[in-house]
Structure formats: C-alpha cells, structure tokens
Amino acid sequence: MILYGTQRKGGKNLALHLERGDTNEHVTVHDVRGFISEDMVEAFQEAEALSRLTRCEQFLFSLSLNPPEEEETTIDDFEDAIDKVEKALGLAEQPRVIVFHEKNGRRHCHCVWSRIYHDGEKFKALNMAFYKMKLNAVSLGLYLHHGWKIPPGFFKGKGKETNYALGEWQQAERLKENPEKLKGFFQNCWKQSDSKQSFGAALQEMGYYLARGDRRGFVAVDYQGEVYSLSRWTGVKTKELKQKLGNPQDLPHIDIARQHAESRMDSGLKQILAEKRVMFREQRKPLVQELRQMVIHQRKQRNDLIAEQNERAVREAKARAKRLPTGLSAIWAKVTGRYAEIAAELAKETENCRKRDRAEMEKLVKTHLSESRDLHKTLNFYKDEQQNAEWQLKRRMAGYINTATAPPQPEKKEETAKELQSRLQELESKITALSGDIASLQAAMASTHISDEMRGRIRQLLDRAKEMALFQQAKKKQEQQQKAEKQKAEELIQLQQQLYQILKQHEELKQKQAEQKRQIAANTAFYERIQNMQYDLNGLPLYPMRVLAPPGEAFNIKEYRETLKRESNQNLVNTVKTKPPKKQIVSTTGLSQSALTAQEALRRAGKPPRRRTGQRKPAANLKNVKLAAQFSP
Numbered sequence: 001m002i003l004y005g006t007q008r009k010g011g012k013n014l015a016l017h018l019e020r021g022d023t024n025e026h027v028t029v030h031d032v033r034g035f036i037s038e039d040m041v042e043a044f045q046e047a048e049a050l051s052r053l054t055r056c057e058q059f060l061f062s063l064s065l066n067p068p069e070e071e072e073t074t075i076d077d078f079e080d081a082i083d084k085v086e087k088a089l090g091l092a093e094q095p096r097v098i099v100f101h102e103k104n105g106r107r108h109c110h111c112v113w114s115r116i117y118h119d120g121e122k123f124k125a126l127n128m129a130f131y132k133m134k135l136n137a138v139s140l141g142l143y144l145h146h147g148w149k150i151p152p153g154f155f156k157g158k159g160k161e162t163n164y165a166l167g168e169w170q171q172a173e174r175l176k177e178n179p180e181k182l183k184g185f186f187q188n189c190w191k192q193s194d195s196k197q198s199f200g201a202a203l204q205e206m207g208y209y210l211a212r213g214d215r216r217g218f219v220a221v222d223y224q225g226e227v228y229s230l231s232r233w234t235g236v237k238t239k240e241l242k243q244k245l246g247n248p249q250d251l252p253h254i255d256i257a258r259q260h261a262e263s264r265m266d267s268g269l270k271q272i273l274a275e276k277r278v279m280f281r282e283q284r285k286p287l288v289q290e291l292r293q294m295v296i297h298q299r300k301q302r303n304d305l306i307a308e309q310n311e312r313a314v315r316e317a318k319a320r321a322k323r324l325p326t327g328l329s330a331i332w333a334k335v336t337g338r339y340a341e342i343a344a345e346l347a348k349e350t351e352n353c354r355k356r357d358r359a360e361m362e363k364l365v366k367t368h369l370s371e372s373r374d375l376h377k378t379l380n381f382y383k384d385e386q387q388n389a390e391w392q393l394k395r396r397m398a399g400y401i402n403t404a405t406a407p408p409q410p411e412k413k414e415e416t417a418k419e420l421q422s423r424l425q426e427l428e429s430k431i432t433a434l435s436g437d438i439a440s441l442q443a444a445m446a447s448t449h450i451s452d453e454m455r456g457r458i459r460q461l462l463d464r465a466k467e468m469a470l471f472q473q474a475k476k477k478q479e480q481q482q483k484a485e486k487q488k489a490e491e492l493i494q495l496q497q498q499l500y501q502i503l504k505q506h507e508e509l510k511q512k513q514a515e516q517k518r519q520i521a522a523n524t525a526f527y528e529r530i531q532n533m534q535y536d537l538n539g540l541p542l543y544p545m546r547v548l549a550p551p552g553e554a555f556n557i558k559e560y561r562e563t564l565k566r567e568s569n570q571n572l573v574n575t576v577k578t579k580p581p582k583k584q585i586v587s588t589t590g591l592s593q594s595a596l597t598a599q600e601a602l603r604r605a606g607k608p609p610r611r612r613t614g615q616r617k618p619a620a621n622l623k624n625v626k627l628a629a630q631f632s633p
Contacts (some may be wrong), residue, residue: 001066001073003081003136005131007060007062009057009058011059017042017100018099018112019041026102026299028077028099031097032098033097034096035097043097046058055204056594061089062110062111063111064079065108067108068107068148073107075358084142086133089134095113096112097111104372105369105370105375106370115128129236139154154626178387181387183233183235186220191236207394208221208228211257212248213229213485218231221258272507273397275389275511276390277390280389287382288379292567302361305360306361324346373381378525492632
C-alpha cells in the first residue's frame, strides 16, 4: 500500500479534518493509545501542550495508508502495516490515534503519532530522519508480502508523467476538473511546441493565456481568472522554461491577461456554461440523493450492530464472572491451581468474542463497500461525461474568444511619448500655416502693384495652404478607412451574434437529446436494480429506493436545498466512533499467593508448617488438616 507521511503542527485542525463526516461516507476512530482523553481534539491538544516543554514545532507525525483500489484489505492488514512503520521509524512506544475513512467505495487509514517523549530527565522530540526512504522501503515490502502488483512509480524513471501532487489535486477539485487530464493537456502543449509563439497558441486553443506571475515567472490564466503554474503543471524546471519562452518580463502581467479574458467572456458564453452545469447537476441529483439515503441507512446499521455487540459483551462478561469461584471455594481453587485454569479459559473466550465481534463488523463493512462501489460507478460515469462535455464546450468557447488577438503586450512608454510629441508639433505647424483666403492670395499674385518680396511671401503662404489641403485630404481618407473598419466590425459582431444563436440552439437540442437519453438510462438502471435487488426477511429492500427521474415542474428548489442542508446537518455530521472491545484482565493467582494461603490454612488448623531443612519432605495431607481444623476444640 502507498504510505505518505508528514511532520506537521495544528493538531486541532488535523483532528477536525479527520472527523469530517460530510466529505467521507464513514469515519471510524479505531484506536486511541497513550493519551489521557479518547477524543481526538483533546488528545492532540495534549500533545501540543507537551511540545511546549520542548522547542519542537511540528510535534505530530501523520501517516496515510492507501491500499490498491482493486484489492480487499482487512483491519489486520492495516494494523500489521502500522506495526511495521512503527518499528522502522522508532514510534513503537509513542501515543497514537488510528482513524478509518470510507469514501467512493474505498477504505483508507490515517495514523497520527505524537513525537514528544520523556527520556527520564526531560521531554524531547523524536528525530524523524530519512522517514521518506524508510516508508518507501516498508511500502515495497508490503506489496511483496501481499503479492500485489507493484506500481511503476517505485522504479526510477518509470513513473506516470501525469501523476499530480496534493496541491494540484486540490486546485483541480476546486475547479471541478480532472487533474490527470488537465496535467496531460499542459504537458502535450509543451511537447508539441518549439517556441513561445507556438506554446501560447496551443494554450489559447483551450482558452488559456500565457502571462507573467507575481511570485512565479511563467503562468497560464484561463477565462475564469484562475492561475496555473507552468513549472508545476508541465513538470518542467524553470531553467528549461526560460530557454524556450525567454524572459518572463516580455510577457503581459497576470492582471492584464485576466482583464483580456474577462472582456472577451460575454454574458452569452457564461450563460451557456452555467446552463450546462445546471443540466449535469440535475442529472446527478437522483443518484446523489440515493447515495445520501444509502449512507444514512448504512450508518444506522453499524450503530445498531455496535449497540447489539455492546449489550452482548456485557451479558457475556457477567456470565464469565459467575463462573469464577468465590469464597472458600476460590481459596481452594487457587491452592489446587484450578483458579488459574478457569481464568486462562475465560481470557481465551474473551479474545474469541472480540475476534467474533470484529469479524461481524468487517463483514458488514465489506457489504457496505460493495454497495457504495456499485453506486459510485454510475456517479463516476456521469462525472466523466460532464468533464468531457465541459472540456469540449471550453474548446468551442476558446475558439470564439480567440477571434480577437492575444492579450496586449507591454508597450515601450518612452518611444510612444516621443512619437505623440512629434505628431503634435506637425499638426500645430500645419494649423498655423493656414492664414488668409487662397483665392485672394492667388489674385494678389496676378497684381502688378506688389513687390517681389511680397510675391515671395504670398507664394510661401500658397505652399503652406496646399500642404494643409493635402493634410485634410489624408485626414478625410483616414476617416473613411475608419468608417469602413467600423462597418466591418459591426458586421463581424452581427455574425458573432448569429453564431451565438446557432450555438445556443445547438446546445438546446443536445440538451434535450441528452435529457431523453438520461431518462431512458435512468429507467433502465432502475428496473435492473429492482430485478437484482436483495430483500430482507420482511420482503423490504435493504435500503430505501427512489426512481431516478427529474423533479416535476412544481419543484421548489429553495425548499429542496433547505431540506438537503437540514438532513446533512442531522445525519452526515455525526461521526461513527467505534473501537473493538478491550481485553478483560482476569486476575490469576501466583505461586507465592498459593503458598501463603496454604500456610494460613495450616496455622488455623493448629499445625504450623515446619521449616525447611536440607532434606525435602513430602507435603502435608491437606484433607486431614481440614478435618482436624473442623473437630479441634
């Protein structure tokens, strides 16, 4: 099984996370060892209080144990793995808490140790040196011991390229995306491109824009404004990114890329995406309701079994206590050794009862996991279908968004300012050149009463007037070009609106077809489930069933959400805290106690035992001693 361990602090947050019943179908506190309180929050607060006596900040060591999905793992297998980890890391004597989680038809385990210990003089923190290498060795040994298929990640250079870390999974889960598919997309874009332009074009095909981040040099921004670190999602180091993409300062800032994406994302596209998500939510709603009902029923079954086992354990403990001799018969049984035999027999029966209770709970858990696994297969099918449909929709939306250019690149402010200043000076000189009427100036040129100097000045004014006329003609031509471009832009907007209407009609038709297919599939699945359903002795199904059909027209979504929230608060928040019954400690007599009892019996009979000599003598006849004690005066 995969072992993932970390040193951490924040015991209260960790305890609340492990006890969450809304994100897990079942939560079972299996064992609490070495703490005063059996509550996880109080136990971790106790460990934090002891850590104040040291300089240790990360006073907890948290370990998650994940077995293969296709293999069945028992509680004994988890306990054996935890014992091996304790032996490898030196945590055998440390306080610990074991918690089991069941989610999506799978069961995994969490074990948390306190690193604080007392060496006889003062409190210290256990050194966790090279714990990752040790956990890797223990994990490989467990795969070999159980005969499971070893994952390729154990062999150097053969790991899966699309493996994702915890932070990447959390980001994809927040965006309702498939982390493996998303990472594969970024890696394919990187492999298929050979320059910054080709890489940016590959990203824009799916609605992502290349930008410069605040803390990380190269990032990608989607139409929602979400930021993706390229070094993390592509699995490429920053040095290789700089070799292909150049200086990150040449890229637009992350805020500019966000503004560009938001400006191109109009209300129509947002409405299409929202309607698509609502449609998928309505498709999965009956299955989610069925899953909630199944979880509530399973929790009730487990609570009933725990209550029944506790009552039976009390009855059996009382019956075993009655089998122990009392009074003088107990003294005689201790003398003869019969008391020790009875105590050992009762201890063995107690252990067998504990194993029986664990086997009953394990059998019920396996049944629940099988039921949950079957239902989650259908849910995962709808989830994959939704992700694929959203991925294709994003591709079409990206094609519409990318009809414009990429985000504006950073401009050089100094050159732009100089160009504007020179252009303003030219316009001012041309405006000042316009002085007087051109016709009057031409008439003055034909007159013979003006001097040559005045004729030269008039000629200069005419030249300036011609320049101004040419400037006005160029300006008029520029206005005509702008008007033509504006008309083309309006025509393009009309075409885009027509395209949007066509896309909307297409999506509505696809939605109707998908709704019809979903109804047929839901009815088929319902009848198949009815035919293969298991019934109890009363002829009722094992858990309530509901028809997988969409709600009617008079469905009140507000009332439904309030009811769902109320049921979640009442049923899903309560965690199941179970623990196998503890071994009952039965007191047994020792040799010294038996000897003292025999000496006391001889003393009361008036025949004190003789002191030992060098030669061993046979033991006194206790039967005669007892008779003599009865008839003595």
